[in-house]
Each structure stands twice: as structure tokens, then as C-alpha cells.
Amino acid sequence: xxxxxxxxxxxxxxxxxxxxxxxxxxxxxxxxxxxxxxxxxxxxxxxxxxxxxxxxxxxxxxxxxxxxxxxxxxxxxxxxxxxxxxxxxxxxxxxxxxxxxxxxxxxxxxxxxxxxxxxxxxxxxxxxxxxxxxxxxxxxxxxxxxxxxxxxxxxxxxxxxxxxxxxxxxxxxxxxxxxxxxxxxxxxxxxxxxxxxxxxxxxxxxxxxxxxxxxxxxxxxxxxxxxxxxxxxxxxxxxxxxxxxxxxxxxxxxxxxxxxxxxxxxxxxxxxxxxxxxxxxxxxxxxxxxxxxxxxxxxxxxxxxxxxxxxxxxxxxxxxxxxxxxxxxxxxxxxxxxxxxxxxxxxxxxxxxxxxxxxxxxxxxxxxxxxxxx
Numbered sequence: 001x002x003x004x005x006x007x008x009x010x011x012x013x014x015x016x017x018x019x020x021x022x023x024x025x026x027x028x029x030x031x032x033x034x035x036x037x038x039x040x041x042x043x044x045x046x047x048x049x050x051x052x053x054x055x056x057x058x059x060x061x062x063x064x065x066x067x068x069x070x071x072x073x074x075x076x077x078x079x080x081x082x083x084x085x086x087x088x089x090x091x092x093x094x095x096x097x098x099x100x101x102x103x104x105x106x107x108x109x110x111x112x113x114x115x116x117x118x119x120x121x122x123x124x125x126x127x128x129x130x131x132x133x134x135x136x137x138x139x140x141x142x143x144x145x146x147x148x149x150x151x152x153x154x155x156x157x158x159x160x161x162x163x164x165x166x167x168x169x170x171x172x173x174x175x176x177x178x179x180x181x182x183x184x185x186x187x188x189x190x191x192x193x194x195x196x197x198x199x200x201x202x203x204x205x206x207x208x209x210x211x212x213x214x215x216x217x218x219x220x221x222x223x224x225x226x227x228x229x230x231x232x233x234x235x236x237x238x239x240x241x242x243x244x245x246x247x248x249x250x251x252x253x254x255x256x257x258x259x260x261x262x263x264x265x266x267x268x269x270x271x272x273x274x275x276x277x278x279x280x281x282x283x284x285x286x287x288x289x290x291x292x293x294x295x296x297x298x299x300x301x302x303x304x305x306x307x308x309x310x311x312x313x314x315x316x317x318x319x320x321x322x323x324x325x326x327x328x329x330x331x332x333x334x335x336x337x338x339x340x341x342x343x344x345x346x347x348x349x350x351x352x353x354x355x356x357x358x359x360x361x362x363x364x365x366x367x368x369x370x371x372x373x374x
Contacts, residue, residue: 098234
């Protein structure tokens with residue numbers, strides 16, 4: 001009888017322990033669910049706060065702007081073009097990651113503003129629909145959309161290999177030009193097809209070291225195609241939000257780095273043989289990008305060189321046109337299967353008449369009428 005009681009008592013204790021363990025596990029699961037819900041709520045609140053940032057972000061009813069404080073680099077309008085069957089000998093393509101064109105005039109970017117005054121600025125430039133960094137940059141350098149080049153992911157993933165479409169660097173290298181890429185993100189390795197890039201360097205995330213390396217290469221290379229990538233605006237956009245004060249400061253930092261490149265070009269004795277193209281892979285809104293929203297799709301497209309027709313222009317420009325423009329600038333044939341087409345305003349100043357505004361055109365007509373006695 002005693003042994004039966006001891007056995008029953010032991011079973012009771014085991015049952016109680018099991019129930020307690022189940023209760024403890026249930027409480028733990030409830031706490032985890034509560035913590036997850038709280039985290040989700042926090043994320044939603046943050047997302048809601050940043051999604052309210054529109055164009056531009058408003059602080060107490062006023063747009064966020066940063067006054068011009070940085071001295072611009074002293075560089076001149078491009079000299080008159082020399083007579084040559086080939087428009088340029090060296091093309092430099094600079095991509096400022098995540099740069100929205102409407103932000104340039106709101107922040108401390110004297111070099112970009114100066115380039116807009118003495119170069120050509122497209123007011124209707126667009127990136128591809130898949131407006132993420134790697135797909136967009138691949139389209140910029142291949143001249144085709146993501147369905148053709150195949151790089152639809154957005155991080156460095158070795159198993160995905162290289163772009164399936166030939167890049168402008170590939171074609172230029174085959175033609176005997178020196179090719180180089182100076183970047184701040186490892187994912188660009190997917191664009192550097194083996195045997196197509198003589199110099200591939202990722203000195204740092206910060207633009208200062210990237211442009212220092214690029215400048216050294218540009219000083220030593222007469223004929224070539226050079227790609228330079230600056231990350232700062234994209235990083236600030238993801239961390240703090242596009243069009244915020246932090247984002248504006250990041251553009252100012254990228255502009256100072258642009259100054260180094262401009263000084264390098266100015267110092268070349270053959271600077272009339274250099275074409276500079278500045279663009280971006282995408283814009284952004286809130287703390288993200290990748291959609292078909294206007295803020296994500298609109299990008300800057302600036303060209304500066306001896307044959308550039310100066311002034312803003314409203315012709316539609318695609319990021320895919322950058323690759324074609326670079327090839328045409330080097331006197332190379334643009335492949336027929338390339339979707340992008342050369343932007344002629346970057347190549348034809350010697351033969352194209354500059355555009356004039358309506359007021360200027362009216363003045364000119366009045367002057368001609370007076371001269372002719374009409």
C-alpha cells in the first residue's frame with residue numbers, strides 16, 4: 001500500500017511539473033509574440049514617418065535646404081573642339097548613387113551647379129523600371145534593360161556570375177582603349193566581365209579614396225573609358241531618408257569629391273578631348289527606392305566636354321543611353337542590339353546651333369528685322 005502511494009505521489013509531481021513547463025513555454029511564446037508585434041509596430045511607425053517625406057521634406061512648413069558654403073573648383077567652360085574624326089579620346093562616366101536631380105539645387109553642390117551652367121543637363125532623364133543599384137548600373141553600362149543583361153539581384157552574389165550583355169567597357173577594351181572601374185560597393189564586380197576591365201578598384205566606401213584612385217588613373221591614361229561610382233547620397237537616403245538634411249549633406253560630400261575629378265581633367269593638356277558624363281542609378285523616397293514612382297525613376301544626366309551643346313534640354317534620356325553615348329564619343333559603332341542611343345547634344349557642338357529661349361529668339365528676330373529695315 002505504501003509503495004502504491006509513493007508511486008501515485010511521484011506521478012502527481014511529474015504531472016504538475018509538466019503543466020508548469022507547458023505554462024512557462026506558453027508564457028514565453030506569448031512574450032515573443034508580443035515583442036515581435038511591438039517591433040513590427042515600431043517599424044510601421046518609422047516607415048509611416050519617413051513615407052510622409054515628400055518632395056521636398058518639410059520642416060516646420062519650409063523645405064530643407066543647405067546653403068552654399070563650399071568654394072567651387074575653378075574650372076572653365078570646355079575649350080573649342082579640335083578637328084578629329086573621333087569626338088573624344090577619353091570618356092569618364094560618374095554615377096552618384098541615389099542622387100535626385102531636384103536635390104542638387106537645394107544643397108551645397110557648387111560643382112554640379114557649375115556643370116549644369118556650362119554643360120548639357122537633361123530635364124527628362126529616367127532610369128529603368130527595376131530601379132535598384134545593381135540592375136540600374138548594369139543597364140547604364142550595357143545599354144539594355146534588366147531582362148537582357150540578367151542582373152536583377154541587388155547584392156554581391158558570386159553564383160550569379162557576370163552580366164549577360166556586353167558592356168561599353170567590353171567594346172571599348174576590344175577596340176584598344178584602356179578601361180577602368182573605381183567603385184565603392186563590391187556588387188559592381190558582376191559588371192566587370194573578365195578581360196574587359198584593365199583596372200578594377202574598390203578603394204573604400206567613402207568617395208574621397210575612390211576619386212583619389214580614379215584621379216591618379218585619369219592623369220596617366222590618355223585614351224580610355226573610366227567609370228567612377230560615388231555612394232554617399234544612397235547611404236544617407238537609406239539611413240535617414242531621401243531629401244532630409246543628412247541626405248543633403250551627403251550630396252555636398254559627393255560634390256566635393258567631384259571637384260577632385262574636375263581639377264584632374266582641367267590639368268590635362270588635352271582636356272578638349274575628354275567627355276565627362278554624370279548621372280545616377282535611381283532617386284528615392286522615404287528611406288527606399290526601386291518603385292516606378294517619379295521620385296525613384298527621375299535621375300540627373302549631365303554632359304560636359306568640348307563638343308557638348310550647352311544648356312538644359314527636354315529630350316527624353318534613358319540611363320541606357322549612357323553606354324551608347326560613351327561608345328559614340330570614342331568613335332566606336334554602337335551595336336544594333338543596344339537599346340540605348342547616343343545623346344547627340346554631348347557630341348555635336350561643332351555642328352549644332354545652340355538652343356535659345358523664346359525671349360532670346362524674339363530679340364534676335366527683332367534685331368534682324370531692324371537690320372534689314374523691316
